[in-house]
Amino acid sequence: MVGTTAARRRGAPTRLVAPALALAAGVASLSVVQAASTVVVTSYASSSRAAAAIDLTAGLSLLAAGAVTYERRPRNSVGPLAAVAGIAWLASDWVGWAEGPSLARSVAMVAAPFLLALVVHLALAFPSGRIAGRGARALVVAAYATAAVWAGGQAVAGDPFLDRYCWRNCTDNAFLVHADQQVVDTLRRGWLWSSIVLGVAFAALSIWRLARSSAAARATRWRVAVPAVVVAGTEVAYAGLLLRTPAESPRDPTFATMFVVRALALAGLAVGLVAALIRSERTSRAVARLAGALGEAPPPGSLQEALRRSLGDDRLEVAYWLPSVERHVDGTGRPVVPRPDRDQTSAAIVRDDRLVAVVVHDRSLDAARDLVAEIGAAARMAVDNERLRAEALAQMAELRASRARVVTAADTSRRRLERDLHDGAQQRLLAVSYELRLAQAAALEDGDASLAGMLASASDDAKRALAELRELAHGIFPAVLGEVGLGAALSTLADRAPVPVEVVATIDGRFRPSVESAAYAVVSSAVDEAARAAATHAEVSLTLDHGRLVIEVSPAGEGCERRLGDRVGALGGSLHVDRHKLRAEIPCA
Amino acid sequence: MRVVVADDTALTREGIEHMLEAGGVDVVGRAGDADTLLRLVDQLRPDVAVVDIRMPPTHTDEGLVAAAHIRTAHPDVGVLVLSQYLEPSYALRLVQDHPEQVGYLLKERVFAASALVDAVQRVHDGETVVDPTIVSALFGRRRRDDPLGTLSPREREVLGLVAEGLSNKAIAGRLYVTERTVESHVTQIFLKLRLDEGGDSHRRVLAVLAFLRR
16 A cells, blocks of 8 residues: 555656556567568567567556556556566567667677576565565576676677578677687577576576465465466477477477467466455455454454455554553453564554554565554554453453452461361360370379369360360361362261251362362352241252353342352352252353 | 370360260370371270360361271271261261261360260170260251151150160160160161161160251
C-alpha cells in the first residue's frame, strides 16, 4: 500500500512513462519483424506469422508485466528487471533487422545474451526486489559476468562475416576492434556451458528455497519461481542444443520447437508475475478493508484471527504489551513472549511513542508491514479495546492465581497447625497425665489418700483436656483427609455429623490437597447447614465429570453459599445452590 | 511377656515402658521410627509390638504400615497401635487387613491404670482390641431408621463389647453373667441386625465394625 500511495503521489505523466516505453519497444519490434525480408530468414519471428505472434507475445507480455509491476511497486526492482528481460528477448529480432542501422543491430547483439541473467536475477529477487542469501547473490553475479564476457568478447572480437554459423546478422558489428574467430568460438562454447551450469544451479536453488519457505511465503513465491525454473530449463535445453548443433536455423523443426517452448516459458513467467501481483494486491485490499473496519468497530473475534485471515498467515501472532506488569500477553490475557522464528519478523505497533503491541508475522508479507503502519493510525479503538480486554483477562488470571494461593496457604497453615497440636500440645499433655499418674501412685504408696484423690482428679482433667484438644485438632484439619483421602474423611464426617449422612457416591482416588480440602469443607459446611435447618438427614455424593470433581449435598442449607463459593471459586470451580441441592464443581484434572 | 515399644517421642515412650514394666511386662526393645522397629522385631521376636501410629519420616501412617508388615512377616507377633486419632477409619484399616492379634488404642488411655497392660495381654492372647471410645463414636453415629433401635439396652451393651474385640468369655466376666447368656445375646443381636455370625471372634469384630460404619 505504501507502493500504491507513492505511485499515486507521483502523478499521471510519470506513471505513463513505463507503459509508453513498453508500447514503443513493442511497436518498434513489430516493425522490425515486418520489415525483415522474407527471402532470407534472419529471425524466428520473421519465419512465419505464428512465430512472430509467439515471439511478440513473450516479449511484450514481459514488458507489460514489468510495466504493471513497476506502476504498482515503483521502488521494487522486479518490475524493471522483467521489462529489461522482455527487451533482451526481443533483442534477438533486432539483431536480424537486415535493413537496420549497424549500431542498432550491434547493440541488440550485446543485449541478447543477458536474458538468462535477468530472469535469474528477477526470480531470486522476487518478491522484495532484494536478493537474499550469499549463494543467490553469487549466482546472479556469475550469470551477469558470464553474459558480459560473452557479449563483450563477441562485440570486440567477433566479425560476423567470419562466423560460419552466422544467420541473424552476417554483416554488422559496430564495436569490432580485432577480429579473432577462434576466440569467439571458444567464448561461445564457454558461454553455452556456463548457461547450462547456471541454469541448473538456479533451478536447484529455487526449488530448495521454495521447499524451505513458510506456507505463507510459498503461496506468493511459487507463482514466479516455478515459471522462472521452467524458463531456466528451456534455456539449458537451448544451450545444449546449440552445443550439439551449432548451425541454428528457424527452419529446422527442432530449433523451431525450441523457440516456441522458450517463448511460452517466458510468457508464463510474465503471467506468474502478474498473478503474484494480483494476489498481493488482493491481500493489500483485504488489509485495507480490515484497517478500515478496525477504525470503525472492533472485528468479531480476536484481532489476531482477523489479521490471520486477511494476510493469509496462519502463524501470525499479536502480543499486547502491558506496561503495568511489564510483559506481553495474547488476546486472552495469557502471558506470551513474541519470538519470531527463521521465517518470521516482528513489527511494533507504536502510539504516542509508546509500544502498544507486537505483531509477529511471516517475513514474506509486505502487506503486514503496511498493515502495522495503518493500524497505528486507523485502528486505535480496536487495538485499545483488545488490549484492555487482554489486560483485564491477564489481571483476572493473576487474581485467580492469587486467590488459589491464598486458599492453599490457608490450607497449608491449617495442616501445620493440626500437626503442631498433635506433635506438641497433645504429646505434652500426655506426658503431664503420665506424670500425674506416677505422682498419684507415689501418693498412694505414701498413704496420702487425699493427695492421691486430688491427683486422680487432675489426671481426669488432663484426660478431658486431651479429648478436647483432639476434637479441636480434628476441626482444624482432619488428619485422615490428608493421609487417606476424601472417601475416608467423608466416612469419618458421617460418624460425627449431627444428622444422619448418607454417602451415596464417593471416589477412592486422590486429588490435589487444595481440591480435597475444598471438597471436604463444602460437604462439612453443607451438612452442618442441613442440620441447622433441622433436616432429617443429608445425602452426599462425589462424582467425576470431565476433569471436574462434582460434589452434591441435599438438602441444601442456607448461609454458607458465599463462603463456600469463595472457597470453590478460588480453585476455578463453581457453586450452585437451589432449594433442594447444593452442587459444587472443582476442576481436578 | 516380651514387648518392643516404638514411639518417636522419648517422654511418651518412657511412660509407656514404665507402665508396661509396672504391669510385669518385659520391654526388650525401643524404637523411634518404623525401620528400627521392624529390625528389632526381626531380631528379638517379641510377643507384642506397641507402635505409635505417627512416626518419622513422614509422620503420617507409618505405624499402620509397620503393623501390616509385622503381621504379615511374623504372624506370631501381635501389634498394638497407639494413636491420638479418634478415627474409626484407621482402626478399621488395621482390623480389616489382619483381624487377629491387633489392637487400636487411644493414647490417652495408656496411662489409665491397667488399660495398656490389659490391651497388650489381650493382643498377646490372640484377641482383637478396639478402643471403647472408637466403638462409642460408632454407636453415636446418626442413622436413618437406626437398626440399633431394635436392640435392648443389654444387647447394645453386648454389641459394644463385641465391637471392642472381647470374647464371649471376657464379655461374661465384664457383665457378671454366664458365657451361655452372652452367647444367646450375640445370636439374638446378629439375627436382629441380619449379620452373619459365622467364623471366629475376629471376623465377628470386623463384621460388627463394618456394620456400625454402614
